[in-house]
Amino acid sequence: MEAPVQVIETKRKQNQNKDPKKRRSRLETPLQRNLTAYGFLAPWLIGMLFLTVGSMMFTFYLAFTDYDLLTSPTWTGMDNFSNIWSDANFWDSIRATLVYVVLSVPARLIASLLIALLLFKEVRGIGLYRALIYLPSLIGGSVGVSIGWKKLFATDGPINSFVGIFGVEGPNWIGNPSTAIMVLILLSVWQFGSEMVIFLAGLKQIPTYLYEAATIDGASRIKSFFSVTLPMLSPIVFFNLLMGTISSFMVFTQVYIITGGGPMNSTLFYVYYLYQQAFTYYNMGYAAALSIILLVIIAAFSGFIFLTSKYWVNYDV
């Protein structure tokens, strides 16, 4: 949800590039034209220069230093990176984050697609159902909801009283390393709304004649789902997969409030660990190095999704 479909955008750019140079106004010189444009772009240019490009270069510098915010940074070369390599907490955080990403992203994709199919058909009150089901996604990232979620899975919380009805004694969800991460994954799955809305929009764009043709060919509902709906939705699956993966790597509030990284580092998610290094221990250089590794990991995952996409994403209509 936070970002657009890159691929559609590049296609669009290719179509649009033909005209700009020809449309040169007779009244303006190129210099004037640039000056006007830069006037409009000034805020963005300043932000880009200092808060994006400058900051990124600064991160790269810091990653090779030791810096505690009080004394000036001292150059330590590759020390941070070699320390990270032998840092047990780092590996715990990598493991926890990967488990989280690998389980929560597909689960959310499937949930959002199934619910989108359910919400696609116009029935009475569909607007209300859509709104109600979307609502958790809107507030799910907030501290308030995380607090409720923590208590929902407490030993004396409603989830355990519910399973108690069936005579099962519920586990200590948050205190147990193998279930704590499930609580966080469930919270992420519960917020499938933005993916769902995007799926809904995609479903609306599938031409009905494709379904008619499939029916005439004798395809069952399930068959036409797999041979019409899914291929037609593949660009959207791609988009949701990419954005979901990136945002899952960055989950923070929920960990901070619900598990605090525990028990036994089982939910020490990467960004939470990065936060601890930077703002609890003030190891700014170390944290900068961690953030560069995060950048590399996310780039690798995105690159992988992009590369495989040509085998399963279908752009023909």
Next chain:
Amino acid sequence: MNKKSSRKVLRHLLLIIVSFIMLYPILWMFFSSFKPDTEIFSTSSLWPETWTLEHYLSGFGNDAPMNFGPMFFYSFLVSVVVVIGTVLSSTLTGFAFARLHFTPRRFFIGFMFATMMLPAQVVMIPQYIIFHKVGWVNTFIPLMLPSFLGTVPFFIYLMVQFVRGIPKELDEAALIDGCSKWRLYRSVILPLSQPAIVTMSIFAFYWTWNDFFGQLIYLSNPELYTVSLGLSMFMTNMGETQWGNLFAMSILSVIPVFIIFLVFQRYLVEGIATHGLKG
């Protein structure tokens, strides 16, 4: 009952079940916030046996363990300023990208899209250090200033897409009539972009309202706590005993988002669906 209408009933039943499961956590918190502390975990029924407003009242006033009044005000202040900053910077930049010619235009647009994939954590540490050096830690400036500098590429993208959908003939007519580029922006594009502006305002508001990370690192002075911070500190300091109060304040903390959602629901859902996808 014939087959068609029983199908319909089944569909509604399914929809109701799914909606209920989705809403259960929120409903549980909501009703719990009206229960006396002793009742919250002793009954599994959603509906309170005795209703009390005590939890809501004890979150406010100077004798409260934590006074949430100023926190709500600060959250609101920061969110509103961020909305203003976002609208200003994103419409200016979006207009320039969509309508003005400059070099290197393609490079800048490409760059803007590239930053969309950049994890915020990569620039967070230097930004913190910069704001720390300038002495703005423990002020609201680090939370507000970036929005004026167009640092959320998603909003610029939204605006670019929207402006591209506005007929170019309008620009040409305005320019022939002697409009300057500024007046074109101010009097033609801006009023026509209202739907995009509403969408980005809503998102900017509720991302800021729900934000925790930024507020956590930049505000450590309890007198400047926002709602997110207040809630998290309340939970770690005395939460284990005061779940009723925590739930009450948590419910209050999601109400602004809830209201905006109710009022602008159509814009929001369609905003994601159409701006997010149509090329």
